[in-house]
Amino acid sequence: MALANPVLPDYKNCIDATQPDKTPINCCPPPVDPSRVKDFFPSATTVNIRKPAHSFEVGSDYYKKYTSAIIKMKNLSPSDPRNFRQQANVHCANCDGGYTQVGGPKLLYDVHYSWLFFPWHRWYLYFFEKICQNLIDDDTFTLPFWNWDAREGMQIPSIYNSGLTSPLYDCFRNPEHLPPTVIDLEWSFGDKPIDPEVQIENNLSIMYKQMITQSTTPSDFFGKAYRAGPAGDDPPYAGQIELTPHNAIHSWTGTSDDRSNAIDLGALYSSARDPIFYAHHANVDRMWTIKLNKLGGSNITDRDWLFTSFIFYNEEAKPVRVSIKDCLDNTKLGYKYEDVPIPWLDDSA
Ligand code: C2O
Numbered sequence: 310m311a312l313a314n315p316v317l318p319d320y321k322n323c324i325d326a327t328q329p330d331k332t333p334i335n336c337c338p339p340p341v342d343p344s345r346v347k348d349f350f351p352s353a354t355t356v357n358i359r360k361p362a363h364s365f366e367v368g369s370d371y372y373k374k375y376t377s378a379i380i381k382m383k384n385l386s387p388s389d390p391r392n393f394r395q396q397a398n399v400h401c402a403n404c405d406g407g408y409t410q411v412g413g414p415k416l417l418y419d420v421h422y423s424w425l426f427f428p429w430h431r432w433y434l435y436f437f438e439k440i441c442q443n444l445i446d447d448d449t450f451t452l453p454f455w456n457w458d459a460r461e462g463m464q465i466p467s468i469y470n471s472g473l474t475s476p477l478y479d480c481f482r483n484p485e486h487l488p489p490t491v492i493d494l495e496w497s498f499g500d501k502p503i504d505p506e507v508q509i510e511n512n513l514s515i516m517y518k519q520m521i522t523q524s525t526t527p528s529d530f531f532g533k534a535y536r537a538g539p540a541g542d543d544p545p546y547a548g549q550i551e552l553t554p555h556n557a558i559h560s561w562t563g564t565s566d567d568r569s570n571a572i573d574l575g576a577l578y579s580s581a582r583d584p585i586f587y588a589h590h591a592n593v594d595r596m597w598t599i600k601l602n603k604l605g606g607s608n609i610t611d612r613d614w615l616f617t618s619f620i621f622y623n624e625e626a627k628p629v630r631v632s633i634k635d636c637l638d639n640t641k642l643g644y645k646y647e648d649v650p651i652p653w654l655d656d657s658a
Contacts, residue, residue, distance in 0.1 A: 315617035316425075316537045318408035318418040326405035329576050330569055336401035336578060339390050341628040346620055349629035351435075351636070353643030355449075359595075360647045362453035362466035362588045367475075372468055374450055378441035379476040379584055390622035391440045399433065399621070400581035412537060421577065423535035423545035424528070424614050427597050428633040430590050435642050436621045437587055443624035451644055454591035457492055457558060458516045459652055460509050462592075464488045465562070469585045479583035481573035483565055494554035496561035498568060515554060516653035520596065520604065523549045527609045530600055536613045550596050558589055595646045598639060603654065608637050 323337035365371045382393040389395065402408060408418040420429040434452060442450045456462030465488050469477045486492070491505040494512040503511075524530040532548035547556075563575025563583065573583040580586050600606035609615075615634040623629050639645055 313612040313616035314536050314538065315613050316418065316535050317411040317618070318403065319411050319414075320408065320620050322409070323402055323407050324409070326401050326407040326578050328405070328578050329571050334401070334578055336398040336405075336407060338395055338398045338402060338622070339388065341620055343620065343630070346628045346630045349623065349631050351642045353641055355643060356640050357449050357451045357644050358647050359451040359454050359591055359644055361456035361459070361462055361649055362468055363456060363462050365453060365468050367467055367471040374445055374447065375441075375453070375468070376476045378445045378450065381444040382440065383476060390626050391624070394582070396437055396440070397579070397581040400586075401578040403429065405578040410537060421551065422547040423533055424531045424548070424609060425535055425617065426532050426548060426551045427594070428617070428636050429619055431594050431597070431636050431639070431642075432619055432621060432631050434587060434590055434594060435636070436623055438644070439624040452591050453588050454595050454646060455585065455588040456649065457494065457554065457589075457592055458512075458596075459649065463492050463509055463512055464490060465585065466588070469588070477584045479573055479585065481583065482562055485565075486561055492558065492561055494557055496557045498560065498564070498566055513653040513656070517657055519549045519553055520600065520653070524600065524606070527607060530606060531609055534611065534613065550593060555593050594639075598646055599651065603651070
């Protein structure tokens with residue numbers, strides 16, 4: 310059987326990434342030598358449940374745990390790869406030109422706009438959650454998910470908007486879009502005058518369309534192939550959920566009507582600096598589980614996808630190599646999502 314031909318970033322040589330206004334930014338995480346990295350295979354024996362962010366109140370026990378984990382991450386030494394800013398750097402370097410491809414020094418590597426999108430972000434959240442667990446010494450802790458596909462979840466959840474000094478707050482959010490403003494899941498630079506109830510129903514139709522009507526094949530859902538070599542130069546094509554609502558939620562949250570000042574959630578290089586990023590992506594990841602478990606979808610079977618690997622720093626600040634084939638079953642990673650109602654599916658019958 311032919312060897313797989315996965316695309317790999319050159320982790321040894323992190324370079325400056327590019328901000329939306331084209332100025333370079335150094336967001337390189339501490340360098341790793343791939344030849345010294347150990348492979349990691351998940352084998353969780355207990356399964357924790359990730360719950361909707363809107364189900365938690367400010368000041369609750371959960372809120373205290375979560376904020377204490379984030380404070381501890383922010384207080385780690387700036388050079389510790391588990392430091393909150395370094396975690397954000399991991400995202401920046403992997404998406405805005407921080408790495409070139411192994412064997413293709415002129416080809417930039419990017420985990421967006423292709424079939425790498427879902428699995429890379431799944432692994433990224435996995436290690437982020439492990440780091441939180443480790444810092445608060447509670448291996449049952451889970452990240453919340455921003456349940457933007459349900460009526461009650463269609464605004465910034467209150468735990469992320471509880472005052473300027475909260476570690477879950479971020480000052481670079483669009484002031485027009487703070488609660489109780491209802492999100493527009495296909496927002497694109499400019500607020501439409503619309504009744505919030507109508508917006509909510511529109512959002513449910515968007516979810517149905519993106520998850521079902523437009524995602525009939527694995528490549529519609531996950532995005533197109535991205536392999537090593539010259540083909541990797543063509544921007545591959547994003548999956549339906551990555552395009553909408555994923556991208557729209559980024560822009561809606563972190564950008565004003567003027568694209569050039571997109572920051573934090575609104576721009577790739579900075580998006581993981583906003584703690585809400587991880588809740589946004591938990592819900593993106595939840596869509597993958599819904600596609601497989603409730604909608605009869607299937608994973609990609611191409612070996613170039615299955616054998617694609619990534620390197621992350623784990624909860625002990627050690628670099629580990631992980632593969633897409635080992636993240637397909639989220640219960641092996643030790644988590645699943647609370648089985649909350651899915652209004653765009655349940656109410657559509
Ligand atoms: Cu790596 Cu929501 O983006």
